[in-house]
Amino acid sequence: MERTRHHLRTRLTALLLALVCVLGLFPTTALAAADTIKLKDFGMSGVAYQSKALGRCTLHQMYYENGSATTVGFCGTKGAGMGSSLKGQTWGNKSEISDSTVKIMMAYYYAHSTGVFTDEAHAMGVDDVWGPEYTWYMNAWVQACIWRYQQGSMGDPVTACAEELMAVYNSLKGTHYTSIDDELDGRSFRDRTQFILDGGAGLWGDCKVYLYSFTGSGSQAHPASSVQKVILGELKITEITEEEYSLIVKKVDSTNPSKGLPGAEFHIQSENGSFSKDVVTGADGTYKQEHLDPGTYAVTETKAPEGYEIDNPGPQYVVLPGNGNNTVTVTFQDTPPSGGEGTIRKVDADDPSKGLAGAVIKITGVDNSFVGTYTTGEGGYLTDVPWDTMPIGSYVAEEMTPPEGYTKSPDQNKIKQSFVWDGNKVCGKLFRFQRTGQYT
Template sequence: MTVEFTNAPLGGLLIKKMDAVTKEPLSDVTFKVTDIKGAVVGESNGEYRTDETGTIYIPQLVGGFIVQEIKTKDGYILDNTAKTTYIEKGRVYSMEFFNQPENSFVIQKLDGETKAPLADATIKVTTVDDQFIGQYTTDESGFITIAGLKPGTYKVQELKAPEGYNLDNTVKLVHLKQNEPQKLELYNYKKAALIIYKVDKNTQEPLEGAKFKVTEIDGTYVGDYITGTDGRITVPTLEPGWYVVTETAAPNGYNIDDVPSKNVQVKSGSPVTVKFENDKNATLRIEKTDIVTGEPMENVEFSIVRDDGKTYGKYYTDKRGEINLEYMFPAGTYLIRETNTRKGYALDTNVRKVTLDWGDDKLIEWENYPLASIRIEKIDKENDEPMANVTFELFDPNKKSLGTYKTDAKGRIELNDMFLGGTTYYLKEETPEGYLPQEGYLAVETRWGKTTYVDIENEPIMGKVQIHKTAADNNPITGTLKGDGLKGAKFTIYDADGKKVDVLTTDSKGYAESDWLRYGEYTMKETTSPLYFLLSDETIHFEIVNDGETVEIERTNQSTLLKTNVEKSGYKETMGGSVIRYDIYNIQNQSMVPLENFYLHESLPADAAYITRLFTGTFNQNLNYTIYYKTNKTGTFRVLKDNLFTDRVYEIDCTKGLMAGEYITDIKFDFGTVDVGFREVERPFLYCKTYDNLPNGYQFTNRAEVGGTYEMQKVTAEDTFTTKIYAPTIDRGKLPKTGY
């Protein structure tokens, strides 16, 4: 273990001696230094002499010391006023002393009782005939030194006394002689003091915070004061005379003195004490709880009025349900009212009467009943969905209206903390549109602090729709006669928001009936027509208005027209081995419905001619199509070109890629599904070549066919063109004989 010891250096004392007029240092001035107990310092009986710099330095000192001048320098007046200082470790303290020259005029200001020097007194000096010499202020030793005055008589008058002292403005005469110093001592006496003492009337304990006003007996204002922790106010430096002390405000929790003002005579030289006593006010506490749960109730408002009508204000319970009004009430009788309670509770209108004596501490317990709640839930009986915007009127037990309310998006009305418990209230519903009415009043029983749940169902107005579908004309495909019921017509029903609610299909007699439909407006569209009848584009409007009704609707369908068309033209006569052209035109879907598997088939007799080149033409509907071919060697179709566009003309060489002796005899366009009105824009045409050996007069027929299907019903049309072979006979005449 290492133990360290440290030492702090001792302090020191520096004494400075100077001329009081010139402030020049004075040497050869002797001082005596003792400690606070009177023991001398140093080895020379405590005596030290200033050096040429006018200083004395004494090291190694700690504690309290007294320094006194005991011998001064020739030509100066001795100042034997003792001064005390306290020196701390490690610090050097400086003390300054001044001497007045002997040929000067010195004024010293002293306390008239203790003879202690007084600083800050202001003195005016004039000649005897009032010529102004100067205005001076005493230093900390009470001195004023005036040098250079000529012999003669002078006037000395105090203009301002030191703080806390009475002014002595008597004019003093002083006679100065040549080379003789003159010292004039002037005395001041302390002003009188007033002590105000405030205590508790019962305990006599001092009271802090009492306010007082002090005036002179004629009403001249002196000041306002507040008692400290010792219950006292000291008003110093008063001129002797009569004063009035008035209590203006008692400390918190105390009542003002019964005699708030007292007259006091202040005499010079000794303080005078005046005592005031206060009664402690009474304390009132209120405790507020829920009568059902016992829980404290915050923010409940109370008012307090004294029985003489004085109002003490409004107060609110805190988180603990308490109001603590400590030391607020003088003795008397008070009326306490609950003026506003917390939301969800019944206001207690009873008035409590409380009598308080000085210093009382009383607790008033107060309970509140929590209000009852009602929650209404409105439900659609048919689908169990909540019903929004349903209006209810609420009535009190005397069936006086309390207001109207509407259900929210969840079908609820929540009336929280609004009702007295143990009471019957009534509800009346304003029937919503589309529902059967609820008759009469609905009684609702409430309980304190509880919620009464009221579930109310509404039965919607429901109805049906019946559609009867018949033929508008005779149908040659099905044999259906005008007026016959049509089976298989499909209808979709939509509500007013466009939501699909039902799909109907007519029976063999043409009838279809919906499920139950709710009150409101509807539309119905035919989505599938009966077979070989046209689909109607009509939007049918109907309403369900009355409960249980069936809305009857009659509608007809026209028969479907299935028809196609094609025409062709070409050479009526040609020679064997010739190339001829055939045009195909008026290629049409003349049906009233789209056709599936729509095709164009061009066929040549294999023993007469074959196709060499094809120009496809263009068509009025945007489609992709494929061209197939068949040859004299095959009995089935094969793809010639696919992924063709109807808005372009394609030129196709029909001789490439074939075997020797193989020729194309059939061309087939496959369009897929075409809409109503399909036809060519630029007609297709093809080039054919006849065989060389065809005899004169030989005829062959070129056939073009178009067709398609609708609901498995095939529809076709064709056109033919016959071409005749012309083979002229050449007459070569009679040949001559040869060989003779």
């Protein structure tokens, strides 16, 4: 079984470049958006790329004094003026942008450029911090997605954002990909984008996005009337990294998944080796391990319950937290030994020693989906019931058609009876479907 962490890391593997920390740009728990922001630094890389939807896009980064922090901002007006001559000037009149794609893309950018991650991102192993050069290019990707939103050409967000990612990558590596379904290291541009957008606030954090209008005096190079608006985000991580999580190991009967099995033994091991424990399922077939740190855990079945065989010992890999949940359940199934046979017989009410062939009996599962209809043979026995594959559980046997020359009893207790199949024998009453025997 492929490890979950490896699988998810592969899905999100960035385009390339070494990963090093970006130091000192943001606080460690949230990026607060002030009512007024001031341009602190403006950088131009001299690199541009060509977007099919947007035309020529130039890579640059803007840093704003944002309260007590410094935050990367994005161009709020494509083609408007912006440059280092505006350092120290301000933007205000803050208004919120609620578009979900813009919010996710900015949360994704801020998380990876600052190292502010959710516990789930840490647990899934998608918490790599971008290096400075890589941050420039990802800034360009997010900027392009914002412009697509502003010009109304977002359409399908996954397609639109993947198209811009492909354009940025072609510029970065000098490649010539033409379809977002082309694969890069085994993953298409579409799949990479899909994973990022599917993560949402649960994986990347909740990002509020604000649009600011220029409130400065402008400069000779950039008159106030030509200066662009600015978009800036406020990333909030609601999880507390010290929070503890729970793992439930569940063992069930493979023929009847609603039946929990006590006495199954498991070994739980954290991927980083900090936790290791042998556990046993209780009366309801479960074991709950609490007080776990976020991370990936391997769960392996070491011994089946009495009377059962291990179907697949594992290990199964579990990520805590998972899908935003602090408690995650992993389920194992075991198969009971086959070979037992039940007995159901149709007899004459006046002479119970006389078995009657030709009675049609319907067997219906009560706690499972089994349904089958069978006909009694010599001696009144059902001989073609698939006892070896029937789920363990409760059933109702009902006479549907009496043998030739007989009529069904008006007593429902005599034509419909309950029983339990435990894999070896029928438990309950001795099944004699006694009917008033009247020859016609």
